[in-house]
Amino acid sequence: MQPLFAGLMGNQELTTPEPPKPTEPDQTWEHYELWRAVKRAIYTLPSRFESELIISGVLATDLFAFNSSLGATIEEQVIESLNKLRSVWDPQQKYSLYSFERQPQTFPDVVLRASAPDVKPQVLMGIELKGWYALAKEGEPSFRYNVTPAVCAPADLLVVVPWALSKVISGSPQVFTPYVINARQAAEYRNWYWEHARGGKGTDRGVSLSSVTTHYPNKTDQISDQAQKDAGKNFGRFARSKAMDSYIEELFNDKLAGIPLSAWQKFLLLFTEGQTTESVEAGLNALANRARIAPENQRNDLADKFREIGDILAGD
Known part of the structure; x- marks a missing residue:
């Protein structure tokens, strides 16, 4: 499933700019085919994902807490699965010195990094990875995505991996078709929606952009954009930008235990x-x-x- 975007909402003025269009790295980039192959590997995760977790004896009141309690574990296992899918994204072993690894508390939280310090470039691409317990109360991912567009390298991706337990209330985690979008486009779309397309009253819709423009920033860099007025604390809730609506509708038609x-x-x-x-x-x-x-x-x-x-x- 490719990410689909909602059009202009309601009776918008004719001066409303168009939403950001899909983007990807320049086709002349020497690693462009690797980038395409990694995307293919991500879409194969539902059939290739492996997990050693087996969950049982869960209280009904605890079911909706899965996203916070198991989310990080699922994301780690997604990274392991991607590395095991090397035959998909590196069939000729051109990138044998590279592997996906997690870098917590910074953006993006997964990078394809060289194992030896003298290999250049050290990082080929990044993935901001979000696990999503698909049976959560909200019916949509609740993660926040505040990163400013400028720090997103052209090959970086935002990937949301929905999952549930194979026997609904027990069993092993089972993943479904991921949502994949260019990281910069996602950040631009979030800002566009906040400034031009969301409903409600009020004219203060401005977004203050971070001044950081470096790809693969340090943990201490202030890379988040901020809404100039956000009483409801909704800025950064990417799913509420409507960008994922078509994807979510299609996802919920997928079946679990029939x-x-x-x-x-x-x-x-x-x-x-x-x-x-x-x-x-x-x-x-x-x-x-x-x-x-x-x-x-x-x-x-x-x-x-x-x-x-x-x-x-x-x-x-």
């Missing part, structure tokens, strides 16, 4: 909200009917699956 992710997300939200028995039963039936499985017996089977997991959660 049931669309959207149905699981609504089910878990319904069950953990402390509803009455009658309202939960009505919600389960509604979810089964919304799953677009035509034969009545299959809808009943689907409702039974929801109830089965509901009983497991009730017993925790």
Whole structure:
């Protein structure tokens, strides 16, 4: 799935500038084919991702905390999987001295770096990697992306990897098709949305840009853009820029244990909200009917699956 962008929102003035267009490194760049191959490898993660984690015995009230409790572990395992996919992004072993590694607390948090200090360049590209527990309450990624466009190298990417447990409330992490966008374009789109396309009242929509322009900055560099007025603390919530809307809609049609992710997300939200028995039963039936499985017996089977997991959660 390629990232798709929402158009202008509502009745915008004719002077509203167009949103930033998709970007990529110059095709004359000597590592351009490597960059393309890395993107291909990222899209193969759902079939190649490996995890040694096995989760069981989770309380219903703890399910929505997975993103914070396991997010960093999942991201580390994504990096390991990318290195194991070298045959995809480096089939001729031209970059045998390079590997993906994490560099915490700075941007981007993953870089393709040379293992020997005398190899130039030391870093070929970077990935700002965000794991996303797809069954979280919000129904969208909650990460903040405040980096200023100027520090993003042309080959840098923002990658969001959605995941869930293979048996919904237990099992090993399973990843789904990632969201991939050029890092600079994402930063520009965030600023464009804040200044020109978001709804609401008020005229103070300015963004103060960071003065840092160095690619692969130091930890101490102040590389974040800031909204000049942000009472709701929403600036940087990239998913709220509408840039991921089409991707998220398509993602939630993917299935986990034979049931669309959207149905699981609504089910878990319904069950953990402390509803009455009658309202939960009505919600389960509604979810089964919304799953677009035509034969009545299959809808009943689907409702039974929801109830089965509901009983497991009730017993925790």
